[in-house]
Amino acid sequence: xxxxxxxxxxxxxxxxxxxxxxxxxxxxxxxxxxxxxxxxxxxxxxxxxxxxxxxxxxxxxxxxxxxxxxxxxxxxxxxxxxxxxxxxxxxxxxxxxxxxxxxxxxxxxxxxxx
Amino acid sequence: xxxxxxxxxxxxxxxxxxxxxxxxxxxxxxxxxxxxxxxxxxxxxxxxxxxxxxxxxxxxxxxxxxxxxxxxxxxxxxxxxxxxxxxxxxxxxxxxxxxxxxxxxxxxxxxxxxxx
Numbered sequence: 269x270x271x272x273x274x275x276x277x278x279x280x281x282x283x284x285x286x287x288x289x290x291x292x293x294x295x296x297x298x299x300x301x302x303x304x305x306x307x308x309x310x311x312x313x314x315x316x317x318x319x320x321x322x323x324x325x326x327x328x329x330x331x332x333x334x335x336x337x338x339x340x341x342x343x344x345x346x347x348x349x350x351x352x353x354x355x356x357x358x359x360x361x362x363x364x365x366x367x368x369x370x371x372x373x374x375x376x377x378x379x380x381x382x
Numbered sequence: 383x384x385x386x387x388x389x390x391x392x393x394x395x396x397x398x399x400x401x402x403x404x405x406x407x408x409x410x411x412x413x414x415x416x417x418x419x420x421x422x423x424x425x426x427x428x429x430x431x432x433x434x435x436x437x438x439x440x441x442x443x444x445x446x447x448x449x450x451x452x453x454x455x456x457x458x459x460x461x462x463x464x465x466x467x468x469x470x471x472x473x474x475x476x477x478x479x480x481x482x483x484x485x486x487x488x489x490x491x492x493x494x495x496x497x498x
Contacts, residue, residue: 272425304489309491310491311386311388311475311488311489311490311491311492312426312475312477312489313489314486314487317486357425357426368414368431368479368487369416369428369431370416370426370428370477370487371428372425372426372427373425374423374424374425375423375425
C-alpha cells in the first residue's frame, strides 16, 4: 500500500542553520504531496504542497520539490529560526486511498536553539 | 482561516466507561471530517471518514462498534470510544475538508485520552 517515510528526529539546529528533512514515498498513480507542521499545543497546519512532478511548494521560507524519479519530497529552509521549532509531517494523498485520504509519515521534531 | 476545535483537549477515564470527543468546524461547514489516531512518536493513522448525514466509513482494522462516529451537522462530528480499555489510550485528532476542497484538510488540536 501507499506509505511515507521521513527521517527520524529530533533534529537540533542552531538559529540560521540550513534545514533539510528527508521524505520519500511509495504510492500508485500520481499522488499529491504535502508538508504539515504542528507547533506545540496546536493542530496540524498545511505548510506547503505540490500536486505534480517537478512542482515546487514554498511557504514561510520553506521549500520542497516533488521528485517523481526519486519518489522524494524533501523539506528545506535556508535559515531556520527559533520559531520554526515544531513537528513536521510529510504526507500524500491521491494514491490507492483516493484524494481525500492523507497518509502521513511519522513526523520529525525540529528544535532550533538561539 | 479555517479553524477546527476539539473538546476535550485531554481526558482520563476508567476502564469500561465510554468517552465522547467532539470535533467542530468553527467558521466553515464541513460535509466530510476525518478521525485520526496517533501513538507516541508514530504517524497519524486514519481511523474513519465521517460524512454529514450518513454512516462513517471505517478503515480496515478499526472496530466500528467500539469507535462510534456521528456527524449530525455540518459543523460537528463526535467520536465515542465505548467500553474503553488501557490500549485505547492515545492521541485522537480530527480534521475537516473545507468547502473549497483542493486536497487540503484543517486539523483540530487533538485530544489526549488516558484509560486507567
